[in-house]
Amino acid sequence: MPAQELVRCHCLVTVEVGGKALHPDKKAKESGVQVVQAGTGVSIRVLGFRRDIALTSRNVRMVVESKIGEGRLAFDCKDNMRVVLSKAQASQLHAIVKALKGEGSGGGLTSRTLPGKGLGLGNHGSSATSKSSLAPRPVATPSKVLRSAGEETTNTADAKLSLSQLPEQVVKEVLSFMTPSLLPLLGEACKSLEQMTVATGSTFRLARSCSRSVAPVSLLQRIQRQTKLQLLDLSSFEGLTAGLSKDLAEVLDEVASTGGSMLKSLCLRGCKAMTDASVRRLLRSCPHLKSLDLLEIPRLSNKALQAPLSALEALAVGSLGKTVTLRKPTRHSEKVGLMGARVDVAGGSKAISNEYQSRPAHASLFTSSIVAQVMSPGMFEENQRPPTSSAQAPPLSTLVLAHCEDLQVLPKLPAGLVHLDLRGASLQVPAAALATWKPLSKCFQLQVLNLAGNVLLTSRGLSACLASLPSPTQLKALDLSDSRPEAALLAALPVQVSALTHLRLCNCMALKKAELGELLRGLPNLEVLDAAGTCLEYPLSDLVPTTAAAGLADGRSQRQALAPNLRLLGLGRTELCMGEHLEYTRRALALIAPLAEALPGSLDVLDGYSELPPILI
16 A cells, blocks of 8 residues: 655654754755655654654654644654654644544554653643643653543653652662762752762862862852861862962861861862962861871972971872983983983992983972971960970871972981881981981881982992881882992892882892892892883893702693792883883793783882872882
8 A cells, every 4th residue: 555645744843862953954855744644554754854764653652732732743752762843833733643643544643642741842731631730740751641531540661750759868878879989979960969968078179170160269168068078189279379278278167166077188289379378377277187298389398387287197298200301312321221420429439320310390498307397286386385295296107208309317207107208308428427327217117218319318328228227127118219229239128128019229220130130039028129210131031040950740840930929010211121122021021920010111109199198009
């Protein structure tokens, strides 16, 4: 039976699929719909689009006919498609509905055509519909439909429940299964969710991508609503100026005065507009701080920490630095990553150094007296009285003084120190005082020590510093990168710090293949070793251990691994990772350390201090 056209309606047509509108064909000669009677039933063809859109009785779920008098009609399909007709003649729309209901020629959608609800056409339903059914619903999809005049039945296929309809206790139970970091994002949906998520949250971290777009007023309002705030991270927030820091301090004082929790962790890393006075003003509003991060803030000095911090456990100041090239590389440096000899001002001898070294991003003005200042919180009480005998020193366990070039003398360190980072300092000790120099003799709990970049400290000075550790030492991680250790110091490491698991010797020119073998043999617990920029020679297969004399039952020999616990080995800018050498190095490393991975770069064992206290990789 050939198809017979019942109705052709010229009007504006909007088609949405999954909430996204389809673009009409600009070259189409007509726009509208065509109702066709075929052998299988009535079908609707949508005109004016590039794709062929046909609606049949199988996929039409709902017809909205309540706005025909205004020239509008809508079809809701099962495949998440919605077709809306507008600016049409009411007589043509009535003819389309009659054809679909079978009141014209042929049966149509009598069992499937439903009065519409929630399609954006205003109040829906027939005259028989009660006033209660015309009331606005809290959700877009209807939970009930009319099967017959005056009868309401639940449609299990279309019923959906809004989150706002659930009891508050049920919503809180649902939120308890969510990741805590996602709760602040959910709180932006409505005020009720904000009250349950943001207001009760204990963490606020400003994303780095939002550091330039967030308005200071909005930031203060958000912090003021979080009455249980304990961690505040404003890293790289350019809007944190001296004036805003005063307002922020007043907000924190107001939250504390109204019974809110006290701030325990504060991170201002990279807030370059802060000054000594603004930092000090902010710290006086946070007397219960346990963790303080002031890295990458220029021009800060000891005056910034003139505040009572009696609960401080982790402190990080200064600059972590950035890698720079000292000078134009030579032919030899292009081959193995080295530059020419450097004159040793202290002793007059020459020592090879690497062209790639870490330099601070800005100047830090902290001096050696900063440790004594932090350990005397009673000195900076509001009454400005000197500390009394009852004043208790803070339980400082993590101390980071990165690239503080004015730090020339190692201060008296607290006994409970676990992590000490003095990279880039200007420590120096006369040769005559090395015999009595014991700077770490009271650090019984020290586990991480970073002396990278202390170029003024000789190899004998580094050895005396390590020898002052109490025995048996608990040191797990040691960083001597960009310093001047000699072969004698490297040979003594297995005796002085035998429990090492992480060791960085980046740019230490005294490290060669023989010294590497001795370190791997003498440090059985070593897991991470950074040897980037050193003088390691190719090939590494010379360190492969020989097979044991005793064979196995099947006649095969047994090979003992040289470093059974080694996981990562950094070999950047060495002969071992040049071109095809890297593949041969990895094959040899599989016999030396079966679990190790050779990386053609340097390793950051502290992960850039992404957390305080830091976690070793």
